[in-house]
Amino acid sequence: MRLLSRILSTTRVLWPFYIGVIVCSLATAAATLVSPFLIRDATDAIVSTVTGPGGDDAVTKATRTVFWLVIGLLIADLTQTLVHNVGGYLGDVMTARMREILSTRYFAKLLSLPQRYFDSQVTGTIIARLERSITNVTQFLQAFSNNFFPMLLTVGAVLVITAWHYWPLALLLIIVFPVYTFLTALTSKRWQKIEGKKNEQIDTAGGRFAEAIGQVKVVRSFTSELREIAFFGSRFVRTISLTREQSSWWHRMDALRGGILNVIFAGIYMVLFLRTLHGDFSLGTMVMLIQLVNMARQPVMMMSYLVDTAQRAIAGSRDYFHVMELDPESRTQPELLAAAATDSGEVEVSSTGAARRSRERAEAQKAEGAPIVDFDRVSFSYDEDKPVLTDVSFTAYSGQKVALVGESGGGKSTIVNLLLGFYAPSAGQLSVIGSDVNDISGSDLRAGSAVVFQDAALFSGTIRENIAYGNPDATDAEIVEAARKANADTFIRAFAEGYDTTIGERGLKLSGGQKQRIAIARAILKDAPLLILDEATSALDTKAEREVQHGLEKLMEGRTTVIIAHRLSTISDVDTIVTLADGRVDEVGSPAELATTDGIYAELLRLTASASAADRKRLQQFGIKG
Ligand SMILES: Nc1ncnc2c1ncn2[C@@H]1O[C@H](COP(=O)(O)OP(=O)(O)O)[C@@H](O)[C@H]1O
Ligand SMILES: [Mg+2]
Numbered sequence: 001m002r003l004l005s006r007i008l009s010t011t012r013v014l015w016p017f018y019i020g021v022i023v024c025s026l027a028t029a030a031a032t033l034v035s036p037f038l039i040r041d042a043t044d045a046i047v048s049t050v051t052g053p054g055g056d057d058a059v060t061k062a063t064r065t066v067f068w069l070v071i072g073l074l075i076a077d078l079t080q081t082l083v084h085n086v087g088g089y090l091g092d093v094m095t096a097r098m099r100e101i102l103s104t105r106y107f108a109k110l111l112s113l114p115q116r117y118f119d120s121q122v123t124g125t126i127i128a129r130l131e132r133s134i135t136n137v138t139q140f141l142q143a144f145s146n147n148f149f150p151m152l153l154t155v156g157a158v159l160v161i162t163a164w165h166y167w168p169l170a171l172l173l174i175i176v177f178p179v180y181t182f183l184t185a186l187t188s189k190r191w192q193k194i195e196g197k198k199n200e201q202i203d204t205a206g207g208r209f210a211e212a213i214g215q216v217k218v219v220r221s222f223t224s225e226l227r228e229i230a231f232f233g234s235r236f237v238r239t240i241s242l243t244r245e246q247s248s249w250w251h252r253m254d255a256l257r258g259g260i261l262n263v264i265f266a267g268i269y270m271v272l273f274l275r276t277l278h279g280d281f282s283l284g285t286m287v288m289l290i291q292l293v294n295m296a297r298q299p300v301m302m303m304s305y306l307v308d309t310a311q312r313a314i315a316g317s318r319d320y321f322h323v324m325e326l327d328p329e330s331r332t333q334p335e336l337l338a339a340a341a342t343d344s345g346e347v348e349v350s351s352t353g354a355a356r357r358s359r360e361r362a363e364a365q366k367a368e369g370a371p372i373v374d375f376d377r378v379s380f381s382y383d384e385d386k387p388v389l390t391d392v393s394f395t396a397y398s399g400q401k402v403a404l405v406g407e408s409g410g411g412k413s414t415i416v417n418l419l420l421g422f423y424a425p426s427a428g429q430l431s432v433i434g435s436d437v438n439d440i441s442g443s444d445l446r447a448g449s450a451v452v453f454q455d456a457a458l459f460s461g462t463i464r465e466n467i468a469y470g471n472p473d474a475t476d477a478e479i480v481e482a483a484r485k486a487n488a489d490t491f492i493r494a495f496a497e498g499y500d501t502t503i504g505e506r507g508l509k510l511s512g513g514q515k516q517r518i519a520i521a522r523a524i525l526k527d528a529p530l531l532i533l534d535e536a537t538s539a540l541d542t543k544a545e546r547e548v549q550h551g552l553e554k555l556m557e558g559r560t561t562v563i564i565a566h567r568l569s570t571i572s573d574v575d576t577i578v579t580l581a582d583g584r585v586d587e588v589g590s591p592a593e594l595a596t597t598d599g600i601y602a603e604l605l606r607l608t609a610s611a612s613a614a615d616r617k618r619l620q621q622f623g624i625k626g
Contacts, residue, residue, distance in 0.1 A: 003314050004144065006321070007137055011101055013343040017094035021145040024087025029150030031080035033157050035073060036291040042069045044284030091146055095138045100345040102134050106320065108339035108347070112328035115422035119382075124210025125203045129319045132199065136316035140309040147306060151299040158296040165289060166275060172268050173296055180257055180300055184307045187253040194246040195315040198239045205235035254304065261300060268293055330424075333443040354441075355471075355528070358433055358448030362529030362560075365434045366398035372530055372560040373402070373419065378428035380411075380418060388414050391428070392585050394578045401561045403571035405601060406580030408623045412564045416534050419562065421445040433529055450523040452536040452552070456515035463492055464499040466518055470525035478525065486521035486551035488514070513544025520551045531561040538566040538623065566623045568608055577601055 008018070042065075049062040110117075110126065155177070163170035212219050212228045219228055272293070276286040328337060333354075339347045365372055373396040380389040388411045396402040404412045417423050418430055421442045430437045433448045450470070458466045467479050474482075479499065483489040491514055495501040503509050510518070516537065523531070536552060537545045549570065556563075565571045572591050579586040579600040587599040594601040604624060607615045619625075 003310075003317055004141075007141065007317070011098055011343075013101075014094055014097055017090055017097065018145060020090040021087055021094060022149050024083050024090060025146055025150040026153055027083045028080050028087065029153040031076045031083065032150075032295070033154065034076040036288040036295075038069045038072050038076070039291065040282075040284035040288035042066050042284075043287045044282050045069075047283045087146065091142050094145070095142050098138050098141065099134055101343060102137065102320070103130065104342055104345040104347060105340050106130050106134075106323065108336060108342065109324055109326070109328070112332045112336045112340055113326055114329040115417070117326065122204075122207030122211065123214075125207035127210065128203045128206035129199075129323075132202075133316040133320035136309070136312040137320070140313035143306060143309045147302050151302055154295055155299050158292045161292055162289060165281070165285065166271070169268060169271055169289070169293070172264055172271070173293070176261060176264050176296075176300055177303075179260055180303060183253060183257045183260075184304060187250060188307060188311055191246055191250055192311055192315050194242050194249075195311065196318075198242045198246070199315065199319075201235040201238045201242070205232050208232055208235075250308075257304065261297070265293070265297065329442050331441040333441050336443070349472075351473075352443065354444045354447035355526075357444060358529055361434045362398065362448065369397070370434060371395040371397050371431070372400075372433055373562060374429075374431045375415075376429040376431075378418065378425045378430050380414060380423065380425050380427075382414075382423070387583055389418075389583045392580075392583075393428075394576065394585060394588050396560055396562065396576070398560055399558055400576065401556060401563060401574040402576045402578060403563045403565055403574045404578050404580065405565070405571070405604065405622065405624075406586075407621050410580045411583050412580065413534055416451070416532055416562070416564070419530075419532060420449060420451065448528055449530040449532055450526040450528040450555075451532045451534065452516070452519055452523050452555075454535040454538055456512075456519035458503060458510075458515055458518060460502070460504060462500050462502050463495075463518060466503065467499075467521045467525055470522040471527070474525050479521075482521040482525040483518075485524050485554040486517045487547050487554075488517035488521050488551065491517075511544065513540050513547055516540060516544070516548050517551055520548065520555055524551075524555050529560060531556060531559045533561065533563045533565075535564050535566050535623065537570075538625075567625050568604060 045062045045065045049058050052058060107130075159170050159173060162173060208228070208231055212232075219225060269290075272281070272286055272289055275281050276283065281289065324340075328340070333352060335350060335352060362372065364370075373394075375392050375394050378389060378392045379387065381387045392411075392415070394402065404415060406412055414423075418425055418437070419432055421437050421440075424438060432445060435445070437445060459469065464476075464479055467482055468474050470482070471478075476499075480489060483492055483499075492499055492501070516539070520536070533552065533556075537548050540548060545567075561574075563571060563574065571577060574591065576588060577591055577594050578588050579594070581600060587594055587597060587601065589597075591601070595605055596602065600622075604619065604622060607619045608624070610616075
């Protein structure tokens with residue numbers, strides 16, 4: 001019940017649907033209740049005519065009565081048919097609206113969560129959870145709204161009518177409900193526990209499924225298809241034994257409930273038949289009471305169905321509400337928070353002006369000669385006991401290029417994560433484009449940076465759409481201009497459909513170099529004050545790298561840039577090199593300065609010049625190619 005009121009209160013906007021569905025279902029129940037009375041009158045009229053003194057007059061009179069009673073039955077049935085279908089229509093639309101609202105909110109909520117949440121989640125699992133939660137919840141609500149209120153009405157009416165005719169009958173009927181509900185509640189706890197375990201298995205399988213399909217090349221290249229299938233299948237195998245346990249428990253209890261119900265109904269029939277035999281009920285009344293009593297049997301059964309769907313809904317919605325209760329990233333933009341509480345899937349995409357604000361801040365910083373990036377004794381760790389960065393300090397002024405050099409796993413990408421506000425520094429101060437990262441919303445912070453990651457990560461869709469991801473308001477001319485600067489225009493035009501060529505999911509139909517150049521065009525189009533390149537070309541072969549490098553140089557022109565390079569030649573003309581060792585800054589200086597000390601950069605320069613195997617190996621630890 002708490003779950004129900006919770007869902008209803010979070011989807012208050014749907015109240016007209018709730019009322020409509022309830023009214024329709026009540027009307028359906030009322031129309032159904034009329035029939036037994038009409039049938040009683042018809043039965044009595046027929047019986048008295050057939051067993052009476054007879055005569056044409058009596059037959060004609062009874063025929064007329066029966067005729068009108070049948071018309072009455074027809075009207076009642078037609079009303080029921082009509083209203084039932086109107087209610088069904090309202091129920092369908094209500095369900096679709098609810099799915100729209102709950103799904104949109106879930107997606108918005110996920111996108112507002114701190115990066116840490118995603119560190120420990122598998123995509124497919126998140127999706128499976130969404131699907132099940134929402135299906136179960138909407139199914140339950142539909143079943144509930146369609147059945148619960150007519151059930152109440154029917155049961156109430158049946159009890160009153162039977163009590164009026166013979167109160168012990170009503171008493172027998174009344175016993176059924178608490179007994180049934182008690183036994184159901186008893187069943188539910190264990191059922192839910194097993195359902196939770198089953199869902200865990202299914203979610204794990206779903207998560208792996210999405211991963212395997214998403215990285216199908218890796219799966220195939222390691223010929224691990226069968227291993228993947230075995231893993232996937234084994235999860236479902238586990239659900240079988242759980243289902244056996246769950247279902248046998250449910251059905252044993254259901255047999256018990258059903259048995260008790262059958263015994264009570266046998267008693268009811270016995271009473272009905274004996275009373276009629278002794279002349280207390282007319283035949284018509286007996287027929288009517290049998291019908292009414294059978295009407296009460298349905299709600300009892302319905303109740304077990306309702307309890308069943310309610311259990312699924314509770315088990316499923318627990319995950320949903322768990323996610324909805326998580327705290328969003330601190331200082332999430334208000335529009336995103338609003339979307340996570342939206343009453344409709346039609347979310348408006350409003351420009352927050354974050355990009356404009358970041359450019360203004362960058363201008364102000366430049367005018368004051370203040371830094372664009374300023375790390376001041378910044379420390380950070382993902383897990384408390386394992387420091388990744390300690391006391392890191394360096395600055396980049398407007399238009400400057402800073403290169404980060406350090407061993408693989410030394411914390412270079414972590415610095416990028418901090419710059420983008422994915423994680424907050426645990427100590428020290430970090431200001432980006434004049435704002436402390438703790439004082440500014442994630443969206444404002446990120447609007448100021450354009451990032452080219454090592455993995456281009458494109459979306460399915462056309463090349464044009466992918467480039468325009470950097471700025472949805474860009475004109476076609478601007479898109480082409482960005483592609484030209486990224487050295488991508490030529491190869492794009494070589495496709496038969498040019499900019500309208502669709503690329504597969506994550507750009508599977510493009511070569512690594514092509515994808516990366518589209519990613520660069522996307523970053524160029526974003527035109528943000530701060531540029532971040534995290535090993536942007538390390539996934540490419542030498543030829544593709546040269547093509548991309550040209551685009552990157554265009555992108556860096558006059559822009560403040562933080563570069564993580566894997567080739568020393570590409571950072572030989574940066575303004576500052578920051579070398580990292582054990583999460584601490586080892587040296588900071590210009591390439592020329594650092595070349596003459598005996599620090600990491602000097603060592604790397606020496607290693608690059610060397611051809612010995614040991615030196616090559618050492619270079620690899622820095623992710624650096626010769
Ligand atoms: N999301 C994360 N959660 C926990 N530890 C992480 C996470 N990302 C990176 N690390 C750890 O932080 C350290 C620095 O990683 P990273 O910044 O990616 O190194 P680099 O980019 O210099 O190769 C590594 O030890 C890595 O295992
Ligand atoms: Mg890295």
